[in-house]
Amino acid sequence: MLYKTKIKGQDGYIYILMEHKSYIEGKVIFQLLRYITSIWEEKYDPKTKKVPIIIPIVIYHGREVWNVETNLSNMVQGIEDLPDELKTYLPTYRYEICDFSIKGKKRIIGLTATKVALEAMRAGNAMTEKEFKERLAIVFAYINQLPEEQVHEWFEGCMIYLLNVREDITIEDILKVQKEIMPGRGEIVMTIAEKLRNEGMEKGKLEERERFIEFIIEILNQRFGEDFDKSLEEKIRKANEETINQIKKNILSITLEELKELLK
Template sequence: MDVKEKITKIKNMEEYLIKADYELINLSNIKEETIINMKNALGVILLTDKPNVKIKKMEELLKMINEEIISKLPEGEKEKFDKHRNAFLELLRKRTDYKEIEERYKELEEMEVPKMFDTLEEIAKKDREKAKLEGKVEGKLEGERELIIEILNQRFGEDFDKRLENKIRKANEETINQIKKNILSITIEELKETLK
């Protein structure tokens, strides 16, 4: 007998059905304070997943969760969070592109929860500092590109056209350094060759 036949043989199917009402909640409509004041494991997950959480940096969110929720969880809720830490780590992984979380995932899973949050804050801080440093390098390179364009414009006049200018703006650091090193002696032909 297949499943369909078994179901049709049961006269009163309703007694076997689970009756439950579900309510969808728009997380963006819930205030952060409300989530923090829940003081439960679910609050940590909700705050991590909240799309419009008012923070400037992930580091701040982790610090907020650690100080405002995790440290104040009742014992039973701490145990619940410990069971759901993988869900939290997965959400964090989706919200960020921290390679170190990927690299240290197993280690993070096994850490005590407060130590895990301290480690995650350190990872976020390192990532922010790295991004800041990369931004400075890119800003410096952008400045060098503009200076090179200005010098070459003065050197070559009309021979230095918009096409060459655009190529310099898109050139990588190695090419910019090569042009910079030879800026006073480079010919327009050599410049075109370098920018190919």
């Protein structure tokens, strides 16, 4: 899944090339190279005969730790024995890897709301009960850092999301972790939990779906920023269950172009 953006540098634009992966891909370095050369062909300046700087980044959020080579020259057979004059004929570059896997050690940096969203995704993908509780504890710790007016909204959104994507957990499972991490939020949490326990009512189901969709919209807002406009928000709110499930399944890897295509 390809996403690219550009930032203003001292000598022009620097392009940030981001490839999202939910699985380990051994040939991703060649895939990125094709993207880079394609951008260079498009952005080649015939006057200066120059191409822009491109920084490739792989954002990975699968289950296992990323274990793929990030430097192209290290993949060339026998390169360590080649004389320097022959090495000059080989294309070489490296990409950055942001390993947000469940077993990865990398910290997520950025706005607290972004951390909440990404850690909720990690908790949703946790393979064991222990991993789930550990990830959920991180989610609640970040929620505790949010401004007071946002705590209720994000806690409710996370609960709805996790109850929708995991069939092996209950409201009570979530509340057990919450009591340890957010002991001073009991009244707010119990109010939300009571609402969710009434999900058997038709009105409750409808409200739950609406809250879940708003949580998805919030995550996409965090990912795409200003490019995620109001028209896309409205299309998501009006989308059918199949489309919502597709977005939910690929929420961390879907590109803006793919999202627009899905919502046509």
